[in-house]
Amino acid sequence: MSEATGFGDVNEDDIFDVSIIGGGPVGLYAAYYAGLRGMKVKIIDSLAQLGGQLTALYPEKLIFDVAGFPKVFAKTLVDNLTEQAFQYNPAVVLEEKIVTLESSENLVKLSSEKSVSHYSKSVIITAGVGAFSPRKLDLPKFNDLEGKGIEYFVTDKSRYAGKRLLIVGGGDSAFDWALNLHGVAESITLIHRTDKFRAHEDTVVKVLELPITVKTFHEVKEIHGDDYIKGLTIYHNKSKDEEFHEVDEVLMTLGFLTNLGPIKQWGLDLSGNAIKVNSRMETSIPRVYGAGDIVDYEGKLKLIATGFGEAAIAANHAKALVDPNSKVNPGHSSENVPEKKAH
């Protein structure tokens, strides 16, 4: 394909049927479905690992609301989704953040921060919350001790074995980790600046029943340690009473600053920080679909379960667009398994 691309000469082999921006659970499931439909698929993610929020934020957390799994560890779900998607050998590009999207009549061009161009006949944006960064504390030594006792994510529970852990925050992550690390860490203290928690009630109740110290109206005043965290001075934000707390590890769970970043500049119709889609998961740009946490429509729920359905809708409509002779409905998956092919 040359002039017809709208982007000059593009080698036919470099053109994919669908490129998926974001290799989180929804992107992986979209890759599976597109593969099942015989499409030539590419997955692109800015992180070094597939799995999105599940890998980056809570790999060892149990998830209870994915159909067919009474409970499943986030990392196990990612492993299974990856295995399912990889049956069809998608091309996988990691550590590349897509910064521009341009479309011509029959092709979409994506360009990454590394100045690499990706061409495809359709695109599914499954970029979750976009590029996200953890909320930090503006305190001396905070930045110096990041990764030296101050962490935002638990990627390996064994790191906390026998350690005195202090968790800062009162949301789902704080309570999920308090629950999950109970029995691993020697002791857990959770501090939160109010007495109102933004976590599932059930998890809060479970944590409060355990020998975990929960200090409400407490905040961090000072960080101690040179090469590694040694302790924190925390204070009661009403009485102003201070106390020194000796710790081995601190988990900061103050939420994330989310930003669609470059995606906001792509000319898509947006609703706040989300991309508007219709019932076919089409965005306002032809050939560009969306699914998962990044999209918005009336009644949208940000859940893995709903994201899977959206991924299936987006991939099947992309298939019918790229191959107009094909039906949107895939039929039974057991009757429609194409030959495995490497791309």
Ligand SMILES: Cc1cc2nc3c(=O)[nH]c(=O)nc-3n(C[C@H](O)[C@H](O)[C@H](O)COP(=O)(O)OP(=O)(O)OC[C@H]3O[C@@H](n4cnc5c(N)ncnc54)[C@H](O)[C@@H]3O)c2cc1C
């Ligand atoms: C602590 C916690 C617990 C949760 N528990 C549950 C639960 O029990 N059940 C449930 O259903 N949901 C839960 N969720 C929500 C769930 O994780 C999300 O709904 C889900 O991850 C959305 O998947 P996604 O694939 O749409 O996006 P994400 O998982 O956010 O993945 C998006 C991917 O896109 C990549 N990306 C973004 N922008 C670009 C770009 N420009 N270029 C390249 N790559 C890009 C990111 O790096 C990321 O890997 C939880 C979330 C948190 C934080």
